[in-house]
Amino acid sequence: MQFDLLTIFPDFFHGPLEYGVVARARQSGLLKVNLHQLRDFTHDLHRTTDDRPFGGGEGMVMKAEPIWECLQHVTGAAARVQRHLIQPAPARVILLSAQGPLFRQADAWRLAAYQQIVLICGRYEGVDERVAEHMADEELSIGSYVLSGGELAAAIVLDAVARLIPGVLGHEESCRNESFGGGAASSEPDEPPLPGILDCPHYTRPVEFQGWEVPEALRGGHHAVIRRWRLKEALRKTRRHRPDLLPEGMPAAWQSLLREIEREAGPPSEDESLP
Ligand code: ADE
Numbered sequence: 001m002q003f004d005l006l007t008i009f010p011d012f013f014h015g016p017l018e019y020g021v022v023a024r025a026r027q028s029g030l031l032k033v034n035l036h037q038l039r040d041f042t043h044d045l046h047r048t049t050d051d052r053p054f055g056g057g058e059g060m061v062m063k064a065e066p067i068w069e070c071l072q073h074v075t076g077a078a079a080r081v082q083r084h085l086i087q088p089a090p091a092r093v094i095l096l097s098a099q100g101p102l103f104r105q106a107d108a109w110r111l112a113a114y115q116q117i118v119l120i121c122g123r124y125e126g127v128d129e130r131v132a133e134h135m136a137d138e139e140l141s142i143g144s145y146v147l148s149g150g151e152l153a154a155a156i157v158l159d160a161v162a163r164l165i166p167g168v169l170g171h172e173e174s175c176r177n178e179s180f181g182g183g184a185a186s187s188e189p190d191e192p193p194l195p196g197i198l199d200c201p202h203y204t205r206p207v208e209f210q211g212w213e214v215p216e217a218l219r220g221g222h223h224a225v226i227r228r229w230r231l232k233e234a235l236r237k238t239r240r241h242r243p244d245l246l247p248e249g250m251p252a253a254w255q256s257l258l259r260e261i262e263r264e265a266g267p268p269s270e271d272e273s274l275p
Helices: 008-019 020-028 062-077 080-086 105-111 128-133 150-162 222-241 252-265
Strands: 002-007 033-037 091-096 117-120 139-141
Touching: 002 008, 002 150, 008 033, 008 150, 020 150, 033 062, 033 150, 062 080, 062 091, 062 117, 062 128, 091 128, 091 150, 105 150, 117 150, 117 252
Parallel strands: 002 033, 002 117, 091 117, 091 139
Antiparallel strands: none
């Protein structure tokens, strides 16, 4: 799989690309990352990539032309329409922006099916809207906050997608059995992933540290007990931290574990019951 990153700060990516899973994926050839300096696609002495906004106002806007030219260089055709007519869907052009829909684990799985992903990193107050409208296939935001540029967001999308490329992670299961992967629930390898909840807690040696013990259920080597404990604790964490992830039509086993958790938690404290 190939990523092409369009940015005015290519050096920014040296850290994210040179460690851990992403670095190994690149070394093994499963992942190729090309960095493109947008200033190389300007034609003025100052290599200008921004300009004042039409209508006035604070800040500068990233210009459309260098992005267009760089996209032509990268994909062979810049406009989405053109590209799709010539070559159906091997590449996906994405603009990172605080105005995009939220990037979720399901998007990471969806994007992992492409051969080429092009990430456009905005800077300044914003990017000329013609990039989102006519050049990108989609916009993505990594969260409900404003960053000073799309580079951090691009590094996050790249990392989340790269680790899903078959062969990149050691065990095929290791990306299913984690938060949002449907893992704690779908413990059988041939079952389709269930709606994702948060991952269960993990422990390693020593059994006791500073008086804090590893839960008994994980220590006995009884697989059914371990599986039940993991699902229950994944549900407990999800209920506490991300109740929005608990699906509507939950399996009966989940519902019964949640009732158990609710009984254990007791009535909500005054703080929790406030709107
Ligand atoms: N650029 C600025 N803020 C961003 C965000 N939240 N996600 C993606 N790109 C951004």
